[in-house]
Amino acid sequence: MLDFLKIALPLALLVTIPTKLAQAAETPSSDVRVVIDVSGSMKKNDPKNLRAPALRMLVGLMPDDANSGVWTFAKMVNMLVPWQKVDDDWRQKAIEKSSKIHSLGLYTNIELALEKATKTGIKNDPKQRQSLILLSDGFVDLQPGQKASEASRQRILNAIVPRLKAANLAVHTIALSDNADHELLKAISMETDGWYQQANTADDLQRIFLHMFEKATQPDTVPLADNQFKIDSSVNEMTVLAFRKAGSAETQLKAPDGRTLTELDQSDKLRWLHEDSFDLITIENPATGEWRIDAQLDPDNRVMVVTDMKLETSDLPNNVLKGEKFDFHATLTDHGKPITRNDFLELVDGSLKQNSELEEKQLSMTLDPQKSQFNAKLGEEFTAGRQDVIVTLKSATFERQRRQSINVIAAPYYVDSERLPGDSRSHRIQVQVEPTLIKQDSLSIKALLREENGSEWPYEMQKTDTNNWQLTLTELTKDADYELSLQLRGETPEGRPVFLQAEPITLKDELALEPAAELFDEELAPILEPITGEDAADVDIMPLDDDLMLSEDNEESGISISDNTKLLIGNAIILALLIAGVIWWRRQNAATAAVGDML
Numbered sequence: 001m002l003d004f005l006k007i008a009l010p011l012a013l014l015v016t017i018p019t020k021l022a023q024a025a026e027t028p029s030s031d032v033r034v035v036i037d038v039s040g041s042m043k044k045n046d047p048k049n050l051r052a053p054a055l056r057m058l059v060g061l062m063p064d065d066a067n068s069g070v071w072t073f074a075k076m077v078n079m080l081v082p083w084q085k086v087d088d089d090w091r092q093k094a095i096e097k098s099s100k101i102h103s104l105g106l107y108t109n110i111e112l113a114l115e116k117a118t119k120t121g122i123k124n125d126p127k128q129r130q131s132l133i134l135l136s137d138g139f140v141d142l143q144p145g146q147k148a149s150e151a152s153r154q155r156i157l158n159a160i161v162p163r164l165k166a167a168n169l170a171v172h173t174i175a176l177s178d179n180a181d182h183e184l185l186k187a188i189s190m191e192t193d194g195w196y197q198q199a200n201t202a203d204d205l206q207r208i209f210l211h212m213f214e215k216a217t218q219p220d221t222v223p224l225a226d227n228q229f230k231i232d233s234s235v236n237e238m239t240v241l242a243f244r245k246a247g248s249a250e251t252q253l254k255a256p257d258g259r260t261l262t263e264l265d266q267s268d269k270l271r272w273l274h275e276d277s278f279d280l281i282t283i284e285n286p287a288t289g290e291w292r293i294d295a296q297l298d299p300d301n302r303v304m305v306v307t308d309m310k311l312e313t314s315d316l317p318n319n320v321l322k323g324e325k326f327d328f329h330a331t332l333t334d335h336g337k338p339i340t341r342n343d344f345l346e347l348v349d350g351s352l353k354q355n356s357e358l359e360e361k362q363l364s365m366t367l368d369p370q371k372s373q374f375n376a377k378l379g380e381e382f383t384a385g386r387q388d389v390i391v392t393l394k395s396a397t398f399e400r401q402r403r404q405s406i407n408v409i410a411a412p413y414y415v416d417s418e419r420l421p422g423d424s425r426s427h428r429i430q431v432q433v434e435p436t437l438i439k440q441d442s443l444s445i446k447a448l449l450r451e452e453n454g455s456e457w458p459y460e461m462q463k464t465d466t467n468n469w470q471l472t473l474t475e476l477t478k479d480a481d482y483e484l485s486l487q488l489r490g491e492t493p494e495g496r497p498v499f500l501q502a503e504p505i506t507l508k509d510e511l512a513l514e515p516a517a518e519l520f521d522e523e524l525a526p527i528l529e530p531i532t533g534e535d536a537a538d539v540d541i542m543p544l545d546d547d548l549m550l551s552e553d554n555e556e557s558g559i560s561i562s563d564n565t566k567l568l569i570g571n572a573i574i575l576a577l578l579i580a581g582v583i584w585w586r587r588q589n590a591a592t593a594a595v596g597d598m599l
Helices: 053-063 088-100 110-117 146-166 182-191 202-217 563-598
Strands: 011-015 029-036 068-072 076-086 128-136 169-175 195-200 229-231 234-244 252-254 270-274 277-285 289-294 302-307 309-313 319-321 326-332 349-355 360-364 366-368 373-378 385-394 397-409 415-422 424-431 443-453 454-458 462-465 468-472 481-491 497-502 505-507
Touching: 011 053, 011 202, 029 110, 029 360, 053 088, 053 202, 053 234, 053 270, 068 088, 068 110, 068 360, 076 088, 110 128, 110 146, 110 229, 128 182, 128 202, 128 481, 146 169, 146 182, 169 182, 182 195, 195 202, 202 366, 202 397, 229 373, 309 385, 309 397, 360 373, 415 481, 415 505, 424 481, 443 468
Parallel strands: 029 068, 029 128, 128 169, 169 195, 319 397
Antiparallel strands: 011 497, 068 076, 229 289, 234 277, 234 302, 252 289, 270 277, 309 326, 326 373, 349 360, 349 385, 366 373, 385 397, 415 424, 424 468, 443 454, 443 481, 462 468, 481 497, 481 505
């Protein structure tokens, strides 16, 4: 697959027709499937087994109206937690089973994991938001060898991914290693309009799981400012997530009546999950008024609520092109029905924040009294990379907030230009696009050639292959510089119209230099750290996983010497023996000659 992130041209302008986003009349229920790699390489990439508390956090956040299940995989696949309707019993079972996550598996069968996790319950239903979270740290690696592994990888891309895409299931992928198959994980997420993210260390997993959860379920939240938040009478349940750094004080909650709640106050109406790096607190029928989290400030702290008064918003695609424009809507509902009383809505303030890694921008939202909704236009301020869109509606009596994260892609195409050899000056320009972002059969490309004197010539690039457009310019003036502008017009796979225009390419009368030859055509496969029998003894093995518990023959003792080092040592010994033999032979000859002289 073409790596569209390696773009030769910076974008000067990218304009799109505003897209009207679909907004369901009712909130779709969530179906969240979690698939976790337990192969042996995880011993190195997740030595503290932080996948377990990350899963417990995800489980604790899962809403009651969702369906969810958890699978682990290596050579084989285990259903760690059955896929079913989420309730308190399911959560408790999932929390207990999280201790079964290990790093003792052989091989990495991603294909089988995706097949097993999506075997039942998948359907293209607008009333259902389907997501799968896949965590892996390696490549597809099957026992039969490299050919079987490559074939499995191709089946994932050619058979499984199209099936999941047709079912409208978004696969969110997490790469927990520099050695992971990033190209495969990116392709899976991009094709299914999911989210791809690399975890630099296992310590990042909990926050990444939080962001994946928010994408998968779109929970209702209330704004949190300086760890303070407001709860109104329509809230039936609230869940507070507070992250903590190592060595920090224990988290406490300050209630509106001044009481201090701690982990020791757990009851039937207060659940408190305490981990080394976070606390997850769920309270039924919380008191109305101002609450405060007595803990460190953290941008990932959250207050999620179960309420009859919900904030419904347009769903943004997970992956968009830089410059796409969207008509964005927000509506308040009560018991699933839109609130249409204008005297109530006129007292509501709507705001929209657009956050990137570099800056935060505040956008205005206007009330449309005819449709009883708040509107905004998104897209003009998008920059490449992650963008967080946070919508807040509040009045004197209530506050609601919803956030979405999107991946903004700068340019989903690659342009190559070359000066052709020969006395008559000619240039060839070729364009390829990323098919997961632009429909190839919808694309047309226009070019405008501009000479230094201001003369201009328009062209239409010709499609020469499934994903290749070409233009050959002939009889250009020698030693003159030209500028070539390209305009790409087409549609995304979802049918959103796009119009892209790049900065002009400068065509110089210079032949391209031959690229330097690569020393190696293939990357060396990473060598996984072997699992010792001592490590295996501490792990509770699940009966279904027949690829666990490596043999004690795999144990290492002493210093490991590579084959190359052994070969060098052997050659040195042989050479030393040869030199010693020659010296001995010469001394013997010398001794014999001396005796003859004496005779």
